[in-house]
Amino acid sequence: KDGACGRSVCTAHMLARRATSLARGYRRLGTKPEAKPVFFDMVHSNNAARVRLWMALKRPGGMAEAIDVRMVTYPELQTASFAAINPLKKVPGLLRADGTTVFESSVILNYLEDKYSEEGPAFTPSTAEGRQEMELLCRVHDLYIASPNTTAAGFSHSQGAMYLSAGWHGPPRGMDLKTRSLKLGEIWRQLCWLEAAVAASASTGPHLMGEQRTLADLTWFPTCVFMEFMLPRFFGWPQLWGDNQRMPSGLGCHVRLPSPPTPFPALARWYAAMRTTPAFASVRNDIYSYWQGLEAAGQWQPILDEIAANSDPTLKLTYGVPNSVQLHYQAPPPPGKATGRYINQPDKGDVADEHMAAPVLMRDGRELCPPASLEHMGFALKLWPSKCADLSDDEQVVATYYDEVRGLVKEASGAARVFIFDHTLRESGNTDLNATAGGSAAPVPRVHCDYTEGGAPRRLQQLGEEGIFSKLRGRTLTPAEAAALAAGRFAFINVWRSIDEEHPVLQQPLAVCDERSVPEADRFLYELRFPDRTGENYSLRHSAAHQWYAYPHMTKDECLVFKVYDKKEDGGPRFVFHTAFTDPASPPDAPPRRSIEVRAIAFYDPPPLAPEELATRAAPGSSTGAAHPHRDPR
Structure with missing residues (x-):
């Protein structure tokens, strides 16, 4: 029947049948309703063992005098007799002294702890907070x-x-x-x-x-x-x-x-x-x-x-087992030479660019709980799908992807404004570390950090002199406005992602180092000598203490965000060393790695906008942007 009356009749019949079944179950299992409680156990069951521990620990000598124990076999679990004890046909089960059945281990434990609260030590805290x-x-x-x-x-x-x-x-x-x-x-x-x-x-x-x-x-x-x-x-x-x-x-x-x-x-x-x-x-x-x-x-x-x-x-x-891999660390220069390389001009022979393979333990960043963050480790993995139709096309990247990255960097860093100034495409089949106009570069297979203590402020000054276009103001910032931004806290932040539509990253993944494992003495200068300026990287001396992380099988919808410079000096991460590396777990037929990295500057406490500028903001929530991409070798 439909309705409450029909349900009541069905419930009454069900209870009657259950009472009959229980009585049969008691007889078959050798237990009477008026007997002391009976605990149904299996030797290997982890949930039943919870109750077994309680019985052994509740009072000296255990609770055997107060509660009977029946060991059950797998065949017995499937019988109608045991289904009368626990309709789920699993242990633990408990028959109370009044014949009522109890199942689910947490319910049984809470009942026993309450029922025998005067016996032995309490296994439940006395305060509401403790419970x-x-x-x-x-x-x-x-x-x-x-x-x-x-x-x-x-x-x-x-x-x-x-x-x-x-x-x-x-x-x-x-x-x-x-x-x-x-x-x-x-x-x-x-x-x-x-x-x-x-x-x-x-x-x-x-x-x-x-x-x-x-x-x-x-x-x-x-x-x-x-x-x-x-x-x-x-x-x-x-x-x-x-x-x-x-x-x-x-x-x-x-x-x-x-x-x-x-x-x-x-x-x-x-x-x-x-x-x-x-x-x-x-x-x-x-x-x-x-x-x-x-x-x-x-x-x-x-x-x-x-x-x-x-x-x-x-x-x-x-899980929990780092893999041994080889990373290429920069070798310190010989006497009389600096470490670095010439870019877009002939090598003058006064710099050395030698690196050596060294073993490190590579940890799985996906195992970090809680996940890594820019604030605590200097890097973070973010799920951030892109609407850019072709991430290998410079014009589409600038027109669409830069805005997406701007929002990602703001969320990951907590910065108030973000300026995107550059991007680079990389493909594992290339050999040139520097991208030509409209082309792609090779992954960088050496440990480095893109900026130094002195180099990052100079790079910001250079960008300001070249002209930082502000989407908030709809114009290029004046030198004074750029200097005002540099006076506050700023950070250079990279955003790296795969652009492969079909495959996750299966070769030459990117690794990042927890800066807390890198003492300042391990860093040394690497110069990038352009025709018109000299940029600076940090290189790193090898140490087995460096803690490296990679995120296996990154997809196109995932971004690795990491700081390469932070002006704030409070003991937090400032220089995240990174490198591409050869993963010994890569399949022999792994597709080439194709990736894009975007470079941004995050401003945390910029000067407030004038009232007339606030009234003409181009779009709510937008922040500083670039009119065109610069090219940067890193």
Whole structure:
């Protein structure tokens, strides 16, 4: 029937059938409604282990006298008897003493903690703020790691990416490699978030929330055992909180390799501290040994076969492991010579331009959580689609793309006005580092920063003398107006993007260096000797301490924005060194890299406009622009 009356009748019938089913379930499972509560467990279940930890820790000797425990097998999960306990047919489940069923691990834990609040230590903070923080820790685990948020076939929780496959579990529970890749990325992001949360509390105690052990510790620890066992073995991650070794058999290597330091030191310390408690050590042993048995039985072989057959280089399965690459650092000049090169004029023999390959660790910038920003690291990746029909056409770039870049730089930097003065096209098939009019240049395969402490102000002065066209005023700035802009804070900012319509960047990507890893003593001058002026770059002495980042497989809609000079001296990034490099992971048939870089000057505190100028602004929100592109060798 339709309507409330019909629904009430249906509900009554449903409840009657459920009561009958429950009674049958009690008899088959050997449990009576009037018995003490019964907890239904599985030895390897991370969610059930949360409850098992609670029972072991709540009071000395555990809670076995107050709560019965039934270990369940996989076949039993599928029976009608167990469906009467948990209609989702999974553990944990709980029968209250009055016969009412409870499922979902967080609900069970909260009920038990409330029911037995007078027993042993409290695992729930006493303040509203503490409870809120604990609930958030648990909620993030349950929503983003342990739950698919649906009971429909074909959907899996993020943690399932570590062990579920169609080949072992059947198509309804399996996933394709792209889905697995995305879910592994979700695990990484949530661990980054958890690391930051734990680091903030680390000084007050060894638990996730500091001094007090809470339900959050019980929630995350069993799942972290899954990660400890699976992520290094089958997906090439570093050992997150174990013996600092990894065995990436899933990546075609069956030997144990030295692991990079854990990317989650606060979590590693927490995990080690929890393992010193017998209850946590026992749960780890239960789960770890279970998965060891299934590894021997071949559970991960279908996943390893999928990885071995993968031909898509954009699918990312490994996190937290930098790649060793060679970057070309400038060699210091011999006595009597400067470092640099002549441009558009003959070489006079008084400069040296030698560079040498040196090994560095290249980190994946996409793994940074939170993402890099101009304020903290000097660079940022931005999704910024362009409406420019042809980014290789100078006229279209100036007419359309410059305005887009102006808006991007304002958003990324927080600057009040932005002046675009130049752009360069680059293609990996070229050999000339300097673009000719209407042409493209080669990627620059050497570590450099475009401006120096003294060179950036001089370049701004030169541009002012050449004439800076102001879209706000509709005219060229006077020398006095240009000088007023230079008196305040300004920054030179580059915007780099691929212009390939079909492919992501698969060769000669751009790398940027976290300036916090570059001491001033590592920088030295590189001169660009034009017929009419001498420009300055910074070169860099090699150091293994330099922290390099690249953003793999950038698409045309993504821009890498980075500072090459900032007048502000407050300890923040000012000179971001960068370079193109040969990526050993590039496919042998990778398409050529085609890119455009636009150069801008951001003004943070420009002089205010006069009232008559405000009244004649060309367009709301516009800022200083260029009437035509200059050419710059960088």
